[in-house]
Amino acid sequence: MDRRSFLESCASGAAWAAAAQPAFGADARAHDYAPVLLVNEQGDPLQARRLKPLVNYLFHYPFEATPVFLLDLGKPALPHSLSTKDHDAYAWPGGVGPGHSVVAYSAICAHKLVYPTREVSFISFRKTRAQRGVQDNLIHCCADHSQYDPARGAEVLSGPAPQPLCAVLLTHEPRADTLTAYATLGGELFDDFFRKYEMKLSLDVGPTAHRAVAGRAVVRELEKFCRNSIQC
Numbered sequence: 001m002d003r004r005s006f007l008e009s010c011a012s013g014a015a016w017a018a019a020a021q022p023a024f025g026a027d028a029r030a031h032d033y034a035p036v037l038l039v040n041e042q043g044d045p046l047q048a049r050r051l052k053p054l055v056n057y058l059f060h061y062p063f064e065a066t067p068v069f070l071l072d073l074g075k076p077a078l079p080h081s082l083s084t085k086d087h088d089a090y091a092w093p094g095g096v097g098p099g100h101s102v103v104a105y106s107a108i109c110a111h112k113l114v115y116p117t118r119e120v121s122f123i124s125f126r127k128t129r130a131q132r133g134v135q136d137n138l139i140h141c142c143a144d145h146s147q148y149d150p151a152r153g154a155e156v157l158s159g160p161a162p163q164p165l166c167a168v169l170l171t172h173e174p175r176a177d178t179l180t181a182y183a184t185l186g187g188e189l190f191d192d193f194f195r196k197y198e199m200k201l202s203l204d205v206g207p208t209a210h211r212a213v214a215g216r217a218v219v220r221e222l223e224k225f226c227r228n229s230i231q232c
């Protein structure tokens with residue numbers, strides 16, 4: 001994507017976000033990282049229309065060891081007002097892509113930082129409800145049963161999680177139909193994550209675990225990334 005296309009895409013995202021500003025104003029601001037183009041496993045730019053609706057996709061951003069869920073919810077995800085556990089309000093801008101249905105969230109649970117590894121994932125998006133009385137199409141963490149609504153900025157619907165999953169902001173370039181990650185919004189937990197899993201990450205990922213992702217990030221279905229996706 002050339003610079004002009006990227007800026008146009010950002011402007012379009014900003015207009016959508018501006019419409020979402022809550023009446024009380026937002027306190028938490030987006031945390032910018034280097035823009036990273038999402039690519040498929042062959043290394044080609046991922047086209048938003050090729051995403052299968054309601055399927056778990058995974059990429060790593062903004063660091064090489066920090067996983068992110070990418071989802072096409074199959075219907076528009078509207079802007080939504082949220083707050084962190086420290087009561088910092090923010091306006092999640094909603095979905096992007098041709099149908100405003102593509103969303104991305106850090107896959108690190110906001111409760112005790114459970115995350116998908118190559119061996120196992122206790123957290124994932126579910127097409128059908130995992131608990132009686134709770135709606136379908138949620139991100140569910142089996143560790144202690146926190147449930148997040150990806151259509152509403154990953155708001156917590158049930159369980160002990162104290163705040164939404166941190167959102168990863170995307171721009172969509174309409175002509176090429178590509179997606180670029182460029183920032184996070186909400187309660188980042190990366191410092192806690194690296195502290196808690198330092199030893200494991202050094203074994204699993206190696207010395208590049210803390211390194212910022214640069215240029216491109218490969219998107220895979222969770223089922224291909226992870227050998228055992230737990231369905232509790």
Ligand code: FES
Binds near residue numbers: 110111113141160
């Ligand atoms: S770690 Fe996810 S609910 Fe406790």
